[in-house]
Structure formats: C-alpha cells, structure tokens
Amino acid sequence: SYELTQPPSVSVSPGQTATITCSGYASPRPYSYWYQQRAGQPPSLVIYKDTERPSGIPERFSGSASGTTVTLTISGVLAEDEADYYCQSTDSTETYMIFGGGTKLTVL
Amino acid sequence: VQLQESGPGLVKPSQTVSLTCAVSGAYVGGGDYYWSWIRQAPGKGLEWIGKIYYNGDTAYNPSLDGRVSMSLDTNTNQFSLKVYSVTAADTATFYCARSYSGSHNLGFWGHGTLVTVSS
Numbered sequence: 001s002y003e004l005t006q007p008p009s010v011s012v013s014p015g016q017t018a019t020i021t022c023s024g025y026a027s028p029r030p031y032s033y034w035y036q037q038r039a040g041q042p043p044s045l046v047i048y049k050d051t052e053r054p055s056g057i058p059e060r061f062s063g064s065a066s067g068t069t070v071t072l073t074i075s076g077v078l079a080e081d082e083a084d085y086y087c088q089s090t091d092s093t094e095t096y097m098i099f100g101g102g103t104k105l106t107v108l
Numbered sequence: 109v110q111l112q113e114s115g116p117g118l119v120k121p122s123q124t125v126s127l128t129c130a131v132s133g134a135y136v137g138g139g140d141y142y143w144s145w146i147r148q149a150p151g152k153g154l155e156w157i158g159k160i161y162y163n164g165d166t167a168y169n170p171s172l173d174g175r176v177s178m179s180l181d182t183n184t185n186q187f188s189l190k191v192y193s194v195t196a197a198d199t200a201t202f203y204c205a206r207s208y209s210g211s212h213n214l215g216f217w218g219h220g221t222l223v224t225v226s227s
Contacts, residue, residue, distance in 0.1 A: 033213040035154075042203055042217040043154065054215070086154055090212045095167050097144070097156040097212065 002026050004087055004100035011106040018074040020103045022087030025068040032070040033088040034063060036081075037102075043086060047072060074105070082107040109133035111204050111218035118224050119194055125223055127189045129204030137162050137182035142207050144214060145178065145189045147200040155200075159207070160187055194225045 005024045012018045022032060032050050035043035045054050047063035050070060060075045074081055087100040115127040127145070134141060145157040158168035160178040168176050175192045191198055201222045205214040 031212060035214070037154075042219055043214070044217065045213055045215055048211070048213045048215075088154075088156075088213065094212055096169060097159075097214075099154040099156060102153040 002091075002098070004089060004098055006085075006087060006100040006103045008101070009104045009106065011108055012077050013108045014079060015076055018077050018081070018105055020072045020074075020085050020087075020105065021069055022071070022100045023069040025070070025089060026092050027068060028092075029065070029068055029070075030090045030092065030094065032063070032065065034061075034072045035086045035088065036083045037086065038083045046085075077105075077107055079107050081105060109206065109216055111206060111216065113202060113204050113218045113221040115202065115221045115223050117222065118226065120227050121195055121225055122193055125191045125194050125198070125225075127191075127202050127204075127221065127223070128186050129188070129218060130184075130186050131206075132185070134206065135182075136180055136185050136187055140209055142209055143178075143180070143187045144205045144207060145176075146203045146205060146214065146217075147198075148203070148220075149197075149200045152200075157189065157202075161209075196225050199223065199225045 034047035036046045037043040050065045051063045062073045064071045084102045086102045110132045112130045119125045142161045144159040160166045177190045180187045201220040203220045204218045206216040
C-alpha cells in the first residue's frame with residue numbers, strides 16, 4: 001500500500017482561491033476522490049474520478065491531476081467552505097481504500 | 109436513503125465491539141451497492157476499515173491485523189462490524205457508508221456513532 005500526503009492546513013480570505021494538494025500516489029495513479037467534512041458532520045463527496053462533481057456540488061469546486069499529484073481547487077471561497085478536506089483513492093488492485101491525512105481549510 | 113449506525117457507546121479494553129448500520133431506501137442484498145465502515149479517532153483523520161458486498165464478500169484494511177469482521181443481514185437490511193480485542197486506540201466515531209458497485213468512492217454516509225474504549 002502507500003500513503004497520501006496533504007498539507008495540514010490552508011488559509012484563504014473570502015473570495016480567494018484555495019488549492020489543496022494530495023500526493024504520494026502509486027503509479028499508475030488510480031482515480032482520486034475528495035470529501036468535505038464540516039465540524040460535527042460526516043464527510044460528503046465533492047469530487048469523484050479526479051475531476052467530476054456530484055450533483056448539487058457548486059461549480060466553484062474543481063479537481064485536477066498531474067502526474068502523481070491531485071489538486072482540489074475552490075474558487076471564490078465562501079465562509080461555508082471552511083471544513084476539513086480529505087483525498088481518497090485505492091490501491092493498485094482497487095480493493096482497498098486509502099485516505100489522505102486531511103487538510104483544514106480556514107476562511108479568514 | 110438513510111444509513112443509521114448504532115453501537116454500545118462504551119466498551120472495556122480487550123472486549124469486542126459490535127456495530128450495526130441500518131439501511132433504509134436501499135437493499136443491502138442487491139448488487140447495486142457495496143457497504144463500508146470508516147472510523148475517525150477524536151481530532152484525527154479518516155481511516156477506512158473495510159467493505160462488504162451484497163454476496164458477503166469482504167475486504168479489510170490490512171493495517172487492522174485481522175481484528176475486524178463484517179457481515180450482512182438481508183432480513184433486517186443491515187450490515188455489521190465487529191472489532192476484536194479493542195484498546196484505547198480504537199476509540200473513534202464509526203461511520204457506515206454506501207458505494208455504487210464498480211465505483212471506488214463513498215457516496216453516502218451515515219452520521220456516525222462514537223465508541224469509547226475505557227475501563
């Protein structure tokens with residue numbers, strides 16, 4: 001197996017762009033997924049298969065990938081986006097799920 | 109769809125903790141989904157525990173060293189998790205979640221149940 005590494009924290013002002021990276025993927029890189037977890041709430045999926053948004057997720061949330069690093073970008077950050085964000089992927093056999101350590105997004 | 113976890117709340121070290129996830133709005137015995145458990149220690153990140161398919165096939169996080177097992181009950185439309193020989197390090201909020209078959213993400217989560225391991 002392998003580990004996914006995220007920055008522990010990211011801070012942005014309202015209206016700015018937040019970028020959260022996730023690195024350490026095996027090669028070839030499996031798909032990545034992103035979850036938002038607000039305080040006291042269960043996680044919820046915001047990006048799947050690297051770049052896709054589930055129904056109901058605002059367009060300001062986007063995902064991208066380059067090499068073995070994937071990125072969650074939140075454009076025009078709102079106060080309500082303050083949360084922990086986790087990347088997730090699988091092992092190369094797609095049997096086991098793996099989470100990154102999480103990134104706390106603070107909206108200043 | 110609703111997923112509702114239930115558990116004992118407090119267990120003693122070395123005991124076995126049993127958790128159940130009651131599912132409504134989806135059938136655990138159908139081939140459309142598979143079902144997972146995830147835990148989160150207080151103030152910590154998410155850890156995937158394992159998953160179970162409609163036919164009972166399972167896959168567990170290797171890091172848990174065989175201390176977990178999962179089962180499915182189609183009669184009650186629930187699935188369950190057992191964690192054996194618990195220690196204080198197993199104190200966590202346990203979430204159950206649903207995934208579409210063929211996908212590798214956790215699309216729908218329950219609200220979680222806290223299990224505290226303490227003597």
